[in-house]
Amino acid sequence: MKLLATLLLLLAPACLGADAQWMLEKSTLSYHVSHPLHQIDGVSHEARGKGVCQAGQCSFLIAVPVKSFTSGDTNRDLHMLQVVRGAQYPMVVVRFSLPEDTASQPVIHADLQIQFAGQTVEYKQVAFQQTAHGAGTEITGAIPATVSDFKIDPPSLLAVPIKNEIPIKVDVTWRKM
Amino acid sequence: MDMRRSRFLFAVLALAIALNVALDAQTAASLAGAVTSPAGSPVAGATVSVTNTATGHSYPAQSDAAGLYSVQGLTPGAYTVSVAAHGYAAKTVSVTVKSAEPQRLDLPLAIGASEPELGDLGFSPEQTQGNPEEQARLNKRSHMLKIHQELGLITLAPMLASLFSSTGAGGRHSTASGRALHATLGSVTAGMYITTASFAIFAPKVPGTKPRGPIRFHRAMAWIHGPGMILTPLLGGLADEQRSQGQKVHGIAQAHGAVAIVTAAAYGLAMLSVTLKKF
Numbered sequence: 001m002k003l004l005a006t007l008l009l010l011l012a013p014a015c016l017g018a019d020a021q022w023m024l025e026k027s028t029l030s031y032h033v034s035h036p037l038h039q040i041d042g043v044s045h046e047a048r049g050k051g052v053c054q055a056g057q058c059s060f061l062i063a064v065p066v067k068s069f070t071s072g073d074t075n076r077d078l079h080m081l082q083v084v085r086g087a088q089y090p091m092v093v094v095r096f097s098l099p100e101d102t103a104s105q106p107v108i109h110a111d112l113q114i115q116f117a118g119q120t121v122e123y124k125q126v127a128f129q130q131t132a133h134g135a136g137t138e139i140t141g142a143i144p145a146t147v148s149d150f151k152i153d154p155p156s157l158l159a160v161p162i163k164n165e166i167p168i169k170v171d172v173t174w175r176k177m
Numbered sequence: 178m179d180m181r182r183s184r185f186l187f188a189v190l191a192l193a194i195a196l197n198v199a200l201d202a203q204t205a206a207s208l209a210g211a212v213t214s215p216a217g218s219p220v221a222g223a224t225v226s227v228t229n230t231a232t233g234h235s236y237p238a239q240s241d242a243a244g245l246y247s248v249q250g251l252t253p254g255a256y257t258v259s260v261a262a263h264g265y266a267a268k269t270v271s272v273t274v275k276s277a278e279p280q281r282l283d284l285p286l287a288i289g290a291s292e293p294e295l296g297d298l299g300f301s302p303e304q305t306q307g308n309p310e311e312q313a314r315l316n317k318r319s320h321m322l323k324i325h326q327e328l329g330l331i332t333l334a335p336m337l338a339s340l341f342s343s344t345g346a347g348g349r350h351s352t353a354s355g356r357a358l359h360a361t362l363g364s365v366t367a368g369m370y371i372t373t374a375s376f377a378i379f380a381p382k383v384p385g386t387k388p389r390g391p392i393r394f395h396r397a398m399a400w401i402h403g404p405g406m407i408l409t410p411l412l413g414g415l416a417d418e419q420r421s422q423g424q425k426v427h428g429i430a431q432a433h434g435a436v437a438i439v440t441a442a443a444y445g446l447a448m449l450s451v452t453l454k455k456f
Contacts, residue, residue: 037453048300050293055261055269057224061293065304073390075322075451078383082319087311090304093295097263158330158452 020100021177022060024049025136028171029064031145034163042069042080051174053100062094062172066116083155084117092116103137106130112143117150128170136175143168206274209247210283212240212260219244220286223262230255230271246284260284263292318381325376329448332373335366336441347416347426347434356417363410370406374399391450398447405440412436 027047033040049062066086071077081087093115102108109125128141146164147154154161212223223240227248238246240262253276259269265286272282295305339362345355377399388396412433416426426433 048298050297052293054266055259057261059263059292061295061298063295063298063300063305065300071390073392074386074388075392075395076390078315078386079319079322082312082315085312087315088307088309090307091295091300 020051020053020058022049022051022053022058022174023177024062025173025175027062027064027173028169029069030169031069031166032169033166035157036160037157040071040076042071042077044068044070047172049172049174056100057097058100058103059097060095064092066090066092079155084150084152086117089116089118103130108139114143114145117152119150121145121149133173136173138171138173140171141169143170205249206251206253206277207247207249207279208251208256208258208272208274208282209245209279210281212244212246212262212284212286214265215285215287217285220262220265223260223265223284223286225284226259227251228257228259230257258282258284260286262286314381315383318383321376321380325373325380328369328373328376332366332369333444333448335362335369336444339363339366340437340441343434343437351420353421356420360413360417363413367406367410374403394450395447398443398450401443402440402447405436405443409433409437409440 024047026045027049028043028045029047030041030043033042044064046068047062047064049060051058051060053059066084067077067081067090069077069080071080095113095115096110098108098110106129108128108130110128112123112126114121114123123143123145126141126143128139131138131140145166145168147162147166148164154164156162208227212220212225214220219240219242221240221242221244223244223246225238225240225246225248227236227238228234229252231254236248236251238248240246251274253274256272256274257269258272261268268284268286270282270284272280274280339359342355342359342362344350345352346359412430415428416430416433419426419430
């Protein structure tokens, strides 16, 4: 009995004091551009992210280099880099906070703060699906971004501009450290 | 009798409730204070949770614009007070609440080491720092390529007109005026073509970029229509000279029409390759 009590005393501070950390294990982020003559998807697998939980609240940060998005056409990707001011603002940075107890819910709603193209835009209550895979958690969803949100001049082809909507598909897997 | 008994019981119950409320009022305490930053400025919107360590009952509160929070109706005893605010380190303190006294507990916060930062993710400074010079180069490149695209479209007009006017310049129906018109349109086409091409050739290059996708085909076509656009007027000039001397077009000048058609076809394919989906 004494031994049990001693063990509990030794273990308790370790458990109570441990703040969980999450690391982004793998990611696929893609933007979709619509034009009457083209449907383009630019994809990046180079996002990195970290989440820190403290006092029941978790803060997450995901960042991805703008130039890591590829659409299969170098010329188009360079043009994209230019219109989104990717050399001047080379990172897309996404921040959000979630209560720690949402880790077990199948659908989560997050308020996202996105820094991109020199602008900071907030998207409220964006829904994501959450699936547990062993020690990892896969989160999928789409961010309803638009070109005008980030004050980007819509690129055009044959004098026809692209659609304002550029939804960003998210498929990320977090691992608890 | 039953009625009297009921009234008596009701009176006793009411008295007990009133007594309990009075005692509660006498013993209930409150906890209030200010949530502040390391600089002493108020932290608004901080989440404060006051938990009775004996019962586990929690009393939530939130700091207002002045950083002030307040929790009422506490029973005396030991409590833990947790505070969390965006950008600050979460904090938990223990406090003993005494009976019937409004108690003050200020909660100064430290800057949160828990907030993940871009520096935590291991990107190199080259990846995260902006480069205005590179942006300026990209802007110039895009601007020049846009002109290239627009001039390329405009060049189609004299090019097609040259092709159509060729019927009056060669064969049995050849006339001097027909040849002159065709030569003029050809010269305009060549001039515009050279201008168009120069905007692509002299657009700033982005080092380390390996061409992928339709642009490779677009560039490959340029190796056909480029020389073709030089050769076509030369052969045309030669053919015109032979015609002017009353000769039948002969020798290498005979290839003028074929070279012009191949050149125009390569030019059209180059345009389509960057215009149409999945070309």
